[in-house]
Amino acid sequence: MNWSAVRDEAVGYLSDLIRINTTNPPGNEISACQYLAQVLAREDIAATILEAAPGRGNLVARLRGSGRGAPLLLMAHLDVVPVEPARWKYDPFGGEIHDGFLYGRGALDTKDLVAMELAVFLWLKRNQVPLARDVIFMANADEEAGGRFGAAWMALEHADLIRAEYAINEGGGFGSTILGKRIYTIQTGEKGAARFTLRAFGRPGHASIPQRDNAVLNLARALDTLGRAEFPMHVSVTARNYLEGLANALGGAAAASLRQLAEGKNGKRALAHLPLDEGMRGLLYAMLHNTATPTKLNAGSKINVIPSVAEAQVDARLTPGQTAETFLHELRAVLGEEYEIEFHQPTTRGIEADPQSPLYDTMVRVLKQHDPAAIVLPDLVVGATDARHITKLGVKVYGFCPMFDEAGEMERVHGDDERIRLENVGFGARILYQVVSEFAQTA
Ligand SMILES: [Zn+2]
Known part of the structure; x- marks a missing residue:
C-alpha cells in the first residue's frame, strides 16, 4: 500500500471534519454524520444515521465478514468541547496545516480517530480483505457531555447495530518518552465517576458580628x-x-518505588521518591486512589447576611471495584459526620478489559514492528470515555489511537491550539489498518 497516500487521505478527512463545527453543546453531529455518509456512499458502503435528538447524529456502517468470528467495532466520537477562539493562533474550525501540524478543535479528541478509522474501513473494502468477522464503524455524538445522545443511547436503543466482541476506541495508543524509554499505553480500563454535592451548615446571622459557626467558613x-x-x-x-511493566522497563531507582506501588505499599513515600515529573506523579496518584476535586462553589444571597448553608460541587473518580458507598466511607473517615454528602445520580463504576486477549496481542506486535524500541503497557485511564457505555453490551473495549507524542502534544487536548502532527495521522492510520486487517481475518 502507498502509506503516504493513506496518510494524506486521512489528513483530508480530519481537516474536513474539523471544519464542521460540532461543539457540544449543541453538538450538531448530524452534519458530520452526513459528511461521513457521503464519503462512504462514494465507495458503495451504506451507512445508517440515527438521531438521538434533533441534530444529535450517530453513524453506523458495517463490512460483512464470513461470520466465523464475532464483530469488531471501530468507534470514536464526533463532538468536541468549546473553544476560546481569541486564544488560538489559527482558526479552531479551519482545519489548517502549518509546519507539519494540522490545527483545530478535535484534532486529538477525537476527530483524528474518526478519520483514521474511516480510512482503515475504506481500505479494508478497497483491498477486499477476506474478513472472518464483521467490522463495524461507529461515529457517535455527545461523548463530551456524557453520551446520553451518543454511545449510551446507541447501546440502549440500537444495540443490535453495534454489538461486538471487541471495540477499538479512544484513550490509548499513545507513546511518549519516559526516562529515555519509548512507552506506549493501550487503554484497558478506566475509572468511574461519583460526583457529589458537599454541604456545610452554620448559624445564620448579621455579617456585622463575626461568628465562628459560619457555613461559608465551615x-x-x-x-x-x-x-x-x-x-x-x-x-x-x-x-x-x-x-x-513500567518498573521492568525503567529499572534503576524508579523500579523499586513502582514495585512498591504495584504491591499497594508506601503510597505517599513511593510516589514522592519516583524520579518522574510532577504531572506523571499526579497521574499515578489518580490511577491508584479514589479522588475528589472541588470545582464549583455556592453560598449566600446577600453580602451582609451569614447564610445557613454553603455548598461545593465535587468531581470524584473511583478506581475499578469501588462504588459511591465505599467512597462515602473514605470521605466520612476524613471529613467526619457534620457535613452532608449527596451523590449525583447516576454514579458509574470503573471498568477493566483483560489485557490477555488476541486483539491486545495484535496491537502490541504491530506497534513493535513499527517501533522496535516500543514498550507497550496496559493503562487505566483516569478520565472517562464512551467505553463505559459499550462495555455494558459485553464488548471488550481497548483504547488505541496510535501516535507518538514528541513534545507534549497531548497536553493540548481540551486546550488552546489543539493540533496533531501529520506524521502521527499517517502512523496511526497505518498501524490501525494493520491491526484491524490482521485481527479481523482471524476468528
Ligand atoms: Zn474530550
Whole structure:
C-alpha cells in the first residue's frame, strides 16, 4: 500500500471534519454524520444515521465478514468541547496545516480517530480483505457531555447495530518518552465517576458580628481537609500490570518505588521518591486512589447576611471495584459526620478489559514492528470515555489511537491550539489498518 497516500487521505478527512463545527453543546453531529455518509456512499458502503435528538447524529456502517468470528467495532466520537477562539493562533474550525501540524478543535479528541478509522474501513473494502468477522464503524455524538445522545443511547436503543466482541476506541495508543524509554499505553480500563454535592451548615446571622459557626467558613475547612486528605490506595489489575511493566522497563531507582506501588505499599513515600515529573506523579496518584476535586462553589444571597448553608460541587473518580458507598466511607473517615454528602445520580463504576486477549496481542506486535524500541503497557485511564457505555453490551473495549507524542502534544487536548502532527495521522492510520486487517481475518 502507498502509506503516504493513506496518510494524506486521512489528513483530508480530519481537516474536513474539523471544519464542521460540532461543539457540544449543541453538538450538531448530524452534519458530520452526513459528511461521513457521503464519503462512504462514494465507495458503495451504506451507512445508517440515527438521531438521538434533533441534530444529535450517530453513524453506523458495517463490512460483512464470513461470520466465523464475532464483530469488531471501530468507534470514536464526533463532538468536541468549546473553544476560546481569541486564544488560538489559527482558526479552531479551519482545519489548517502549518509546519507539519494540522490545527483545530478535535484534532486529538477525537476527530483524528474518526478519520483514521474511516480510512482503515475504506481500505479494508478497497483491498477486499477476506474478513472472518464483521467490522463495524461507529461515529457517535455527545461523548463530551456524557453520551446520553451518543454511545449510551446507541447501546440502549440500537444495540443490535453495534454489538461486538471487541471495540477499538479512544484513550490509548499513545507513546511518549519516559526516562529515555519509548512507552506506549493501550487503554484497558478506566475509572468511574461519583460526583457529589458537599454541604456545610452554620448559624445564620448579621455579617456585622463575626461568628465562628459560619457555613461559608465551615465549608472552607471541609474543602481544605479534602484537599490534604490521603485516601487509601486501590491497586486495580490494570494498574498493577502497568506499574510492573513500567518498573521492568525503567529499572534503576524508579523500579523499586513502582514495585512498591504495584504491591499497594508506601503510597505517599513511593510516589514522592519516583524520579518522574510532577504531572506523571499526579497521574499515578489518580490511577491508584479514589479522588475528589472541588470545582464549583455556592453560598449566600446577600453580602451582609451569614447564610445557613454553603455548598461545593465535587468531581470524584473511583478506581475499578469501588462504588459511591465505599467512597462515602473514605470521605466520612476524613471529613467526619457534620457535613452532608449527596451523590449525583447516576454514579458509574470503573471498568477493566483483560489485557490477555488476541486483539491486545495484535496491537502490541504491530506497534513493535513499527517501533522496535516500543514498550507497550496496559493503562487505566483516569478520565472517562464512551467505553463505559459499550462495555455494558459485553464488548471488550481497548483504547488505541496510535501516535507518538514528541513534545507534549497531548497536553493540548481540551486546550488552546489543539493540533496533531501529520506524521502521527499517517502512523496511526497505518498501524490501525494493520491491526484491524490482521485481527479481523482471524476468528
Ligand atoms: Zn474530550
